[in-house]
């Protein structure tokens with residue numbers, strides 16, 4: 039299975055918007071793509087991330103495919119399990135299911151959940167799923183004050199697990215950006231810290247469809 043695993047420094051930083059735009063960019067290149075959110079929480083009643091991804095690749099049924107983890111509470115899977123909710127179960131089985139769903143596609147685009155070390159259960163994190171899938175890992179980070187430490191932490195955690203980061207996406211999520219001086223230097227500092235990891239800046243946009251050009255650049259970086 040070829041493709042990308044989209045993880046992040048945390049929740050709400052733009053994984054779904056980027057992954058949707060990546061799927062759209064793949065489709066525009068005439069590729070078949072399966073964009074999948076294997077673990078989604080806060081599903082009340084719809085898996086909104088999974089639906090956005092599925093629509094971007096023109097296959098709505100991917101969002102509700104059996105064998106994916108869905109839970110109502112907007113919490114990490116381990117927190118849900120501790121409250122008596124569903125547990126994720128075997129990550130190998132989940133990885134196998136993702137491969138099956140992507141079988142007829144040229145590329146899989148898989149969105150993680152939250153940040154790189156979201157606990158799946160007492161022992162495992164979402165990074166363990168990334169390792170099993172062995173796709174090209176992309177870290178999305180919010181281009182705002184604090185992102186340097188968040189990104190260094192995320193990359194170190196992934197590397198410790200032998201997952202190499204293929205690109206960092208600095209995403210302009212915040213609205214009041216004028217006051218944040220860090221936005222002018224974050225990319226430079228990260229480029230110094232990670233000379234071998236391409237860093238892509240994504241501007242503030244109105245919708246994921248405005249991110250397709252940036253996503254297309256990312257496809258070029260990933261050679262997809």
Ligand SMILES: Nc1ncnc2c1ncn2[C@@H]1O[C@H](COP(=O)(O)OP(=O)(O)OP(=O)(O)O)[C@@H](O)[C@H]1O
Pocket residue numbers: 046048049050051052053054055056087151152209210211240241242243244
């Ligand atoms: N480049 C951008 N420009 C403007 N707004 C953005 C941008 N990227 C993300 N957003 C805003 O941030 C919100 C969160 O983005 P998104 O849902 O992609 O994050 P996520 O990392 O997938 O979150 P989750 O951890 O819940 O899956 C979006 O709903 C949108 O409002």
Ligand SMILES: [Mg+2]
Pocket residue numbers: 053054055087149
């Ligand atoms: Mg998301």
